[in-house]
Amino acid sequence: MNCKNCGHIVEGEYCNHCGQKSNVGRITLSSLLNELIEDIFQIDRGFFYTLFQLFTRPGKSIREYLNGKRRKHFKPIAYLITFSTIYFIMSKMVGQNTWMDDLISGFAEGGSNEEEMPEILTWFSKNYAYTTLLLIPVFSFASFISFWGAGKNYIEHLVVNSYVTGQQAIIYSIFTVLKKFIGGELFELLPVVVAVCYAILVFWQLFDNGNRMKILLRSLLTYVLYLILSLGILIVIIGISEITK
Template sequence: MHCKNCGTKVDGKFCSNCGQKTNVGPINLAYVVDEINNSFFQLDRGFFFTIKRLSINPGDSIRDFIQGKRKNYFKPLTFVLILSTVYALLSTLLNEQTVLGDLLSGWKSYKDGSTLDANATVLHQWFVKNYAYSILLLLPVFSLASYLSFRKYEYNYLEHIVLNSFITGQQAIIYTFFAVLKSFTGENAVTETLYMVFVLGYVFWVYIQFFKNYKRLKIIFLTILTYILYILFVSIFTGIISSIVIKIM
């Protein structure tokens, strides 16, 4: 048996070279449950290593993690929760709306004030006030969209959650940088354009690297399809919850 992290030949429960467990399995439900039970709020040395790798070589790094090289990386769900919380807190201190707040403000501007919209507004306010938890709730929705878009490829749904967790966590760093920048420069076309280029460009960059064995143009198309499906699923998701709220009230 060889260690999936460093490739050293091992005979036992742990690699003598890097220390990773030898029984590293696939990304499945058992892995996700184990991460939730054991990893939340446990900050270790892998946190900054993960940020570095996701800044330099994100797609390859995430693929390595999924394939078993996990010793030096921070757990993905904890990663996104911590960075989303930092971004939300900093946005509050700077009196800046989060990206989710901006999106929901735009959504509200197109509504007509019906009973359904009033209840939906309450729901959306909860999403804005609880940004980090909202991101965790929306992450499986986006991952469903990416899984369906890339369903002919080798990765399962839970592996897409891992992929998008790392992306979302790293995006929170981009959000944080631009929140600070906006507090100094204010809203302007240049800042907003750069903001969108970095946020969306990062996703395309990661997906192109992650699926590098396939045609780049097709990966770009499927990434666009992922966003289209995501918008559709979120609309359905919020509509169902709003309808439930109406019945309860």
């Protein structure tokens, strides 16, 4: 058997060359949860390597992780939680709203007086990292449907979008600081545009063996489905919270 990380011959449970486990298989829900429990607090394990790779060759790097080259990578859900938390703290430190704050405020203003905002929306706004974690399955379902037949199962889409969302949190953090010190209406919409373009780049590189125009359209469809699903779920949650008051 050859190691999926470095390609050397493996005779035992671990590769003698790179140290990765020899029985690395396709990602499942069970393996994803085990990795989360084992590695969520181990920031030193592949943290900066993953950060660099996701900026320079994001889709290709994630594909390598899905295919078994995982030794050097920081785990996806831990990566997401880490940078979502950093983004939230940074936003509060510089006195700026997160993109979720702005979205929820806009939703509240469009439906009713902001003072009457449902408690569940307030919770979403104040718990950015948890809310982001809760939205990952929704976005992943949208990308899974959009890229149906492209060779990736739903759990693998969870991994892809955990990395994407973690990296998007870095993008939002950078623009949060720029907005604080530079200001201007440009920084209202630009962070969202850049974040969406980053996700499209990831899909573009991840599915690089398909029709390029179809990949672009599927990427855009992912966001359309995500918005529809999120809005539907949000309306249901608000309805339930109002009924149970």
